[in-house]
Amino acid sequence: MTSWKNLLGPMRVPFLLLTPACVLLGVGTAYWQTGHLAAWWHIGLVLVAALAAHISVNALNEYVDFKTGLDLRTQRTPFSGGSGTLPQQPTLAPAALWIGLISLLVLSLIGAYFVALRGWTLAMIGLLGILVIVAYTPLITRLPVLCLIAPGLGFGPLMVIGTHLALGGELSATVVVASLVPFFLVNNLLLLNQFPDVEADRSVGRHHYPILLGRQRSAYIYALFLGLAYLSVVVGVVGGVLPATSLLGLLAAILLPRVIRGVLRHADDLPHLMPYLGLNVTLNLITPVLVAVGLFLAA
Template identity: 85%
Template sequence: MPSLKSLLGPMRVPFLLLTPACVALGVATAYWQTGHLSGGQVLLVLIAALAAHIAVNALNEYVDYKTGLDLRTQRTPFSGGSGTLPQQPNLAPAALRIGLISLAVLSLIGVYFVALRGWQLALIGVLGVLVIVTYTPLITRVPALCLIAPGLGFGPLMVIGTHLALGGSLSAAVVVASLVPFFLVNNLLLLNQFPDVEADRSVGRHHYPIALGRRRSAVIYALFLGLAYLAVVAGVVGGVLPATSLLGLLAAVLLPPVIRGVLRYADDLPHLMPYLGLNVLLNLVTPVLVALGFFLAV
C-alpha cells in the first residue's frame, strides 16, 4: 500500500495554498453584500474548492507521466510537477483515482449548493468541471485557452462560485473582485511555463512561451500583472468596490522589481527563478489583502 506521504505528491499540496486565498475573496464579497456567513457552508465551499484544485493537479500528474513529459522536464520549485510518478511509477493508478475521487467530492458538494442556491451555480460548476477535465489533454494545446483557463478557474469560477454558494447575488463588485485572481493566476501558470518550453513542445503542447517565445510572453505577463491591480483601482474609482479594498495595492510594491526581472531574465532561467517565487507571493497575498478590505468595509 502506498504511504500517505507518497499519495500527497500528486496532489501538489504546497500549491494548494492558492485555493484558500481565492476562496477568501469570495467569502469576503458575500459577507460584504449579505452581512452574514454560515461557518459550515464556508467549510463546505473550501472543501469543494480544494477538491477542484487537487483534481486538476492529480489528473495533470497522471497525464504528464503517461505521455512521458515528466521524464523530459527539468523540475523547479515552481514547475515540472511533483516528480512523484517518475520516482514511483506504481502510483500512477492512485494518482488517477485521487483525481476522479476529488471530482466526485466537488460534484457532490456542488449538487448540494445548486439545490440550495439555484441554477447560476450549476453553470459555474459545469464549466469548472469542464476546465478541470480538459485542461491537460486539450487546453494546453491552444495558446489563448491555456493563457486564460487557470485564471478563469481560480478567478471568476472560484470567487463568484463561492460568493453565490454563500448566499450572495451576482453583482459588479464580485465580478470586478474576481478579476484580481483571474489576471494573477493566468500569470502564475504563464511564468511557470517558461522553464518547460522544450519539454512541453516535445509532447505537443502549445502555449504562448512556445508560440511567441519567452520574451514576448514576458510582455503579456507584465500587462496582466498591471491589469490585476488596475481592476481594484478602477473598481474603487467607479464606486463598485469599497475603498478599503485598495489594501490589495500594498502587494503592488513588488511590481517594479518583478516586472523588470521577468523582462530582463525571460531567457535566463537560473536568474528568473527568484521572480517565479515573488510571483507566487503576489498570487497568495493580493487576494487576501483585497478580501481583508471587504471585511473591513462591513
C-alpha cells in the same frame, strides 16, 4: 506512512495555498454584499469543494504528464515540472488517477448541494469548472489562448463567483470585478511557470504562448496582466463597486517594479528567473487576501 506521504505528491499540497486565498475573496464579497457572514459549515464546505477542484486538476495533470512521458523530459523547479512523484514511483500512477477522479466526485457532490440550495446559476459555474478540470491537460494546454486564460478563469471568476453565490450573495459587479484580481494573477502564475518547460512541453505537443511567441514576448503579456490585476481594484473602487478599503490589495503592488523588471530582463535566463517565479507566487497569495481583508473591514 511512507505510501500515504507519497500520495500527497500528485496533489501538489504546497500549491494548494492558492485555493483558500481565492475562496477568502469570495467570502469577503458575499460578506460585504449581504452584511453578514455565512454559516461556518457552509464556508467549510465551499473550501473543501474548492480544494477538491484544485487537487483534481493537479492529480489528473500529474497522471497525464507521466503517461505521455513529459515528466521524464521536464527539468523540475520548485515552481514547475510537477511533483516528480510518479517518475520516482511509477506504481502510484493509478492512485494519482483515482485521486483526481474521487476529488472531482467530491466537488460534484458538494456542488449539487449548493445548486439545490441556491439555484441553477451556480450549476452553470460548476459545470464550466468541471469542464476546465477535465479538459485542461489533454486539450487546453494545446490551445494558446485557452491555455493562457483557463487557470485564471478557474481560480478567478469560477472559484470567487462560485463561493460568493454558494454563500448567499447575488451576482453583481462587485464580485465580478473582484474576481478579475485572481483571474489576471493566476493566468500569470501558470504563464511564468511555463517558461522553464518550453522545450519539454513542445516535445509532447503542447502549444502555449512561451512556445508560440517565445519567452521574451510572453514576458510582456506577463507585465500587462500584472498591471491589469491591480488596475481592476482601482477601477472597482473608482466605479463604486468595491469599497475604498479594497485598495489594501495595492500594498502588494510594491513588488511590481522589481518583478516586472526581473521577468523582462531574465525571460531567457532561467537560473536568474527563478527568484521572480517565487515573488510571483507571493503576489498570487497575498493580493486576494488583502483585497478580502479590505472587504471585511468595510462591511
